[in-house]
């Protein structure tokens with residue numbers, strides 16, 4: 162199968178007009194897909210052996226038992242996923258709305274605003290504490306996380322839709338595809354890679370920022386880190402920090418796979 | 429000022445009629461299209477040609493209402509479509525733009541299926557249509573159906589663009605500089621292919637270009653436009669070349685109107701010259717015999733399928749020392765097909781070794797020779813014919829004038 166395709170391509174390439182643009186497709190091997198999970202497993206194993214090698218006092222034992230770590234990790238995952246779902250539900254429709262023709266005049270300003278959040282992670286902290294003035298807990302943390310990461314996804318949605326070739330859209334309209342049809346069948350699929358890159362960024366930021374959710378009583382792996390800090394136990398601090406980092410890398414890895422799978426063929 | 433482009437009774441039924449069509453863009457002092465009235469006969473290629481910014485694209489895009497007119501009427505196929513649902517209208521009008529705009533995330537087959545799907549055809553009919561169209565534009569369906577646009581060359585993409593525009597079998601096609609972004613050699617080939625295709629499908633085509641040579645080659649009728657889409661002349665290519673209506677038209681045609689006229693006739697329309705030929709398995713003596721029997725300086729060696737394979741002169745035979753005749757002499761350059769224009773043939777023969785162009789059919793079989801005398805004759809003949817026609821027009825006009833005067837007084 163592969164050889165016959167290659168042969169036919171090679172045969173045609175002799176005519177200059179037949180010259181094909183090179184096909185750039187992600188040729189990720191199975192081995193490269195396994196690399197990250199194996200690495201993360203090794204980090205976890207290393208952490209486990211490190212903690213095992215220590216004589217734990219009662220404070221450390223209370224902080225580092227399996228059920229406590231499991232709960233904190235699960236809370237962290239929930240914070241990340243729930244906030245990202247809200248971000249997607251808000252930012253993508255908003256991005257579509259803001260790139261329709263009637264917004265052309267003030268789109269530049271909108272993009273600048275959307276860009277602000279990008280460079281300043283501390284805004285995430287501010288957002289969390291701002292919400293904390295009103296209420297605390299899981300929901301408050303979600304509001305804070307969403308408020309912050311909506312911006313990168315919004316920005317990528319707008320950029321993704323705007324970078325679609327005008328001529329492709331005109332060809333679509335010119336053949337009598339409705340406006341809605343052009344949006345759903347041409348614009349959005351062609352914007353998918355950039356939108357997904359935004360979602361991936363949002364996920365990773367959310368994992369990081371959710372570590373601060375502990376300060377407004379929303380749990381997460383931040384609980385472990387803060388417990389370590391307040392009791393001055395380095396082992397506990399390290400465990401919390403390493404687990405947060407592992408989670409961030411894992412989420413990034415999974416989002417990367419999603420990007421590969423969902424990217425339209427032919428791009 | 430009048431801005432009319434109407435056709436006389438000899439043309440076919442009017443397929444598209446633009447009536448007092450006007451387009452003003454906000455904040456632009458002058459209208460881009462200034463009360464244009466234009467009739468486009470069925471089955472013809474009508475070229476809108478003019479300098480950049482004169483309003484060609486705007487005019488064309490008002491026909492499928494990609495651009496909405498400020499005022500005026502658009503009639504397509506005897507139906508006023510000025511206020512019709514644009515999506516419905518566009519599904520009946522093929523549309524090709526310079527940048528092609530293939531959907532990069534869809535296969536060639538999916539791209540071509542766009543309009544048939546919108547028209548609600550069943551899957552079997554769509555499939556058959558895709559294969560038929562790919563064949564029509566000389567692309568093997570088996571090879572190309574499932575490719576993506578980025579896996580094609582520029583010329584192939586353009587072919588797919590044309591196939592996609594034809595997919596719903598529209599009566600009308602709009603083409604905005606369709607070959608503008610393609611290298612000259614491929615462009616020539618695509619133009620010839622397209623003319624061959626049009627001879628079969630007989631669509632009504634509005635074709636925009638800024639290139640007068642392309643206009644002359646492709647057009648059954650040409651509208652030369654000035655700023656504001658004002659018609660400077662609306663006529664057949666012959667008439668425009670022979671009798672430019674104004675200095676603007678003459679300037680736009682530029683120098684060498686006679687040479688441009690060579691784009692109007694094709695190699696198949698002229699009597700080809702006989703030339704001495706010898707079979708590949710013959711020997712040097714046969715070449716010398718053939719040359720002696722004619723007044724030419726070289727003979728054309730043909731292979732078993734009568735395809736040209738070598739030019740051999742008497743000197744080549746002498747120098748060849750008895751080597752096979754298809755190993756001496758020069759390779760056959762300047763090969764053209766019968767549908768090539770005389771201009772194509774001229775371009776080929778001026779750089780050829782023996783200053784002649786070899787004519788072969790689609791299978792490469794030798795048909796005859798075009799030389800510079802042909803070209804000269806053709807120019808002279810066309811000049812005479814066109815001049816006679818222009819005179820006849822003058823006389824008719826005068827008669828009509830008398831007639832109208834007669835009735836009014």
Ligand SMILES: Nc1ncnc2c1ncn2[C@@H]1O[C@H](COP(=O)(O)OP(=O)(O)O)[C@@H](O)[C@H]1O
Nearest residue numbers: 453454456460479480481482483484485486487
């Ligand atoms: N969207 C637009 N807004 C304002 N002016 C335009 C627009 N499109 C075209 N024009 C103007 O209208 C005139 C005709 O443009 P166009 O039809 O594109 O010309 P052509 O195709 O002959 O080069 C030009 O002067 C151009 O600047």
Ligand SMILES: [Mg+2]
Nearest residue numbers: 481484485486
């Ligand atoms: Mg134009």
